Amino acid sequence: MEILCDDGEYKPIGKIGEGTFSDVLKTQSLRDGNYYACKQMKQHFESDRKSGSLALICELMDMNIYELIRGRRKPLPEKKIMNYMYQLCKSLDHMHRNGIFHRDVKPENILIKFSQQDTLKLGDFGSCRSVYSKQPYTEYISTRWYRAPECLLTDGYYSYKMDMWSSGCVFYEITSFHPLFPGSNELDQISKIHDILGTPAKKTLNKFKQSRAMSFDFPFKKGTGLSPHVPNISPKSLSLMYAMIEYDPDQRIGAHQALQHPYFQELRTAEKQAVTMHRKMRLAENIVGQESINLWCIPKDGNRQHSLRKTQENPVRHHGPSYAIELPKLNVSGVTKLTSYPSPSFHSVFTTPATNGEVPVLQPIKYIGTNHKSEKQKELKSSMKQYHLPTIERRGGGY
Known part of the structure; x- marks a missing residue:
């Protein structure tokens, strides 16, 4: 069987996973030979021209968070956990700033690619809703273990803050390899939450009463807290984890605020240095x-x-000798012998003789001569006779 898409054909290699509405297959493109993930919807359609099912071709990742921690005994390095949570918060911040919240954040939907420096990507957007859409939303949304209290105690009156609760549960699970609130049903789920966080204050519960006609007569529990279950984590990571699973959604930390938490200080500094270096380059x-x-x-x-x-750097060089040459005397017959006149004297225009072959800089020159004529010049001028040539007449268009 081959999958036909607009950009080519894809050959199924094997099944990666299965969901309620779709199957995820590993496929190979017959056009470029690369491997891709294909999310093929189970629902089929038929029309006059075509019939089949919708298939989405996506980047093929190595595994999801659940597969990473399943059966693992040795804890993950804290820097690796920090890197994963930083990328998860960045993905949620990007979604929330663009008016979308996920509603199904869980380890199975968080994908990793080791060949790209542990790149993390949030997938499966089938349950997404607009932040600006009108409440109430669907009540039974998200996987139960990662469902926020407002989703359990109200008739669909929740917001994008439910994604942060789910991320806090994922944070705990990456650290401890165990789910934080593994309830068997909704009532047990609330009980598991109160076992860790304690019974919330009446002020908080009154917010939920306004949207659901039910009794919130929960037995008082102090709660064990997170520390006994994750004794080896740092105080900063524990602080962020508590901020993510805050019972009151109005007090719960947002994705953008979480990125500014002291827990991510090292990554923020490294990121700023990388951006600065990139700008300099x-x-x-x-x-x-x-x-x-x-x-x-x-x-x-x-x-x-x-x-x-x-x-100046490459002066023009003239060919031939650079010294003065005396021209030969011309003997012309029939010409009256002229008396020589005194030549005017010139000062040298060069300050120093050019000995290195370079063109010297010219200096302003001043003519020094005489305007007085000698007696012989006057006699010569008076002895000259003037002659006039006859006028030439044109004949027949010529001369």
Whole structure:
């Protein structure tokens, strides 16, 4: 059997899991050969053109939290637990900020991939609801062991804070490898909660009475607390765990607030350092790229300076001798012998002789000569005769 999808065909390899409404299969893409998880709905549909069932192709993860801790005896390192809970709180914070709450947070729905540095992803969004949807919601939601008191004691009047209660139960289970409140039914579930946390105050119970016509005449219990059940965890982790399973949802910690808890201080610091380093690398890349662009885009003024600097660094070298050459005298017959005139004197325009082959810098020059004519020049001018050429007439368009 092959699964047909819009982006190609997928070959089933084996069954990973099964839920109430769907089966999860491991499949291989016939297009790229990679493995994917396929969530295939059990409900079939038929129409005039097509018939079949809906299949969702997702990333294939290694395992879920339940499979990780099942049958395990050696406790997980606290840093690993911290890393998992930090990612879980970040996923819930992202969902809640975007107006959605999960309603079915439990170990089976939390997936892990070891090849990506213990990446954790929250899955199975079949029970999600909008934060802004109108109450009451479905009463029998979430798996019983991870169901918050407001879900058990009201007619569907609960909020996104139920996800934090479920996360606190998962936190305890990752640490101890045992469920925190394994009730056999709803009444036993409430009893298990009171055994650990104690009977809540009347003020808290009155909030639940407003939405459900039932007697809340619970026997008084002090509660054992969490410490006897998880004696080896740090005070900060115990503090966060208590904040997540606060009986009163109004006092219960939110996902964004949980991320700021001292328990995650080390991870927040490492995350900030990684972000800062990434920004510095991006800034350095941008600077190098801008310098490369500037080398090709030189402004006009800069272009002239660049050309002048290039000329000074690489002066133009003329071919031939660099000393003065005396030209040969010309003998022209039929020309009146002219008297030589005194040549005007020029000062050198170069401050120092150019001995290194470079073009020296020119200095302002000043002409020094004489405006007085000699007697011989005057006699020569007076002895010259003027001649006029006859006018040429045009004939037939020519000359």
